[in-house]
Amino acid sequence: MKRETMLNQLKNLYGDAFLATDGDRSEADADDFYWFYAENGVRFGVKKAAMTDRERALLALRFRPAHPPLRLYTRAERFWHGLLFEGLTAERLDHANNAPYFLLHIALKKPIADAEGFREAIGGLISKEPVLLWKDEGTAVLVLNERPEKAIVQEVVDLLVTDFYIDVAAFIGGPLAIDERAKARYDLEAAVFRLARRLHPQEQVFTFAQAAPLYALECGTQAIESIFQPLFAVLDEEDAEMEKSLLAYFEHGMNSSTAAKALYIHRNSLLYRLDRFSEKTGLDPKNFKDAVYIYLGILMHRLRKQR
């Protein structure tokens, strides 16, 4: 029996107690249903009161159980859901505020089992009612009025990991205006975040400015790759410590003291490595223009290795 047909049979069997999609019922009663995924990924639910435990177990054998659809709790959440996920314009949404917002993208390695608890946790982190939107059970976005500091976001991530036992990564987006470009901006940030997580699975907090060059290079052509070819030869020849040292130097604002501290090496050792790199390439990592080229070259080198 085809599962589509089976879904129809279930609909006939349970009548009003059967819910074929997420959207055609008020969110308030989502918890009254047992939820499953059909083969095409669509979620369907059957009212708990209409099923026996045995029926539920049988259905779970044929269809992957799902969490209830994630709710939109407030008017503000419905507004932002429309703007970011559905592409509705600000005019249609009757929203006049033009102040810039910032998105904090959150990705969970495993689906969230306790969305209400997660929301309560977020509420404990910010002073007002959170605007927390779930794209799916592993991807959410928090709308903020100001740009959060990276150190604070790291604290948030640590808190969520310790309380929910889920690996969490976060991405601090750039300023976002409420206009017709908002959805495209959200989609772009989400794509940059996905790429950054793929390339740096051990990192937990990313920012748009730090991850965007990776995305630009990934989207680039072979011509871009050829620009960095001379650098690749040196990076391939050197051990991984050289690449790590250069990257740490750039990521610490070209401050050799803090970079050396982060690498747990003496500052002189780092300076010696930078000098050795200069001798080999004729490029000076301490010079801003050379540094930009070297930095992008290292990112491209890493992308190539990933491929």
Added chain:
Amino acid sequence: MASITMKHISKIYENSNTYAVKDFNLEIKDKEFIVFVGPSGCGKSTTLRMIAGLEEISEGELYIGDRLVNDVPPKDRDIAMVFQNYALYPHMNVYDNMAFGLKLRKFKKAEIDKRVKEAARILGLEKFLDRKPKALSGGQRQRVALGRAIVRDPQVFLMDEPLSNLDAKLRVQMRAELTKLHQRLQTTTIYVTHDQTEAMTMATRIVVMKDGVIQQVGTPKEVYELPENVFVGGFIGSPAMNFMNVRLEDGYAVLGQTKIKVPEGKMKTLRQQGYVGKEVILGIRPEDIHDEPLFIDASKETAFDAIIDVAELMGAETYLYSTIEGHEFIARIDSRHDVKNGQKLKLAFDMNKAHFFDPVTEKRIAAKA
């Protein structure tokens, strides 16, 4: 409380062809306070995250007690984690911060209340339960973060650099508090740090890691006194162990024009393993280089003249920076001995405490059992 057993555990990240952790084997006994120590990127946090269940294990088996937990979700492993950011919910008071994890686990209110109050009593936080985190000092906040873990009464505590964001004074204070807490709760604890002082002062056993591989496991004393290799010798101890390449002639370690007598016991081992006439790495700790006349009189064949480049007064002791035959070294002497920069001084190695390492494998040359 529980033991933890790791058998041939490895981790390779997706899209990577190198091991973040390789063939990690360790048995952690019930109630142990074990410290993973090593430089950035050595795999210590990745190992901790595999134990927590936040990272999948690529190869090998992990047991908590006698239960294989490779596929057990993190929330069901009966562990509690503390991270380096003593992070708290700013808009919850101390009580709610500690209670939140239990609330998520649907504990009854009375049980939550009992546990929070007990943890607050242990940590001396009873007076602060109504306060918001911003009204607490750094040390109090750190204690609340610990309290959030304690209330869970887990089988295992996993701590990832919990003190690294604290200032030096508070770090020393919290180090002692954590040790006392462990003595009191007796919960198996795995503690990750890059700070060898924390490792030495807190651990029942230390696991030294580099490049995803265990370098040595032992008590702080074992790791300090008998380092398995050059890396461990250099990483554990501050200032670090001095290393110099020497050539072994029968009875002596020869460094340029300087000959240093090697005790017969050590020489016998080196002779038996065919190192005579070859180059080896001599390792000597700063405190095993002496300036006391009595010691020098008794150790004439390990004494040499040195020009002190810099003498750093550290309080109870002084660090002397100098060279021997072009090799830089640091000596740690009693600060009551007044030494000036540029002064010529007779020093002597305590060769009974010295170590020899193979120059190729960098492993310590030890008597074969």
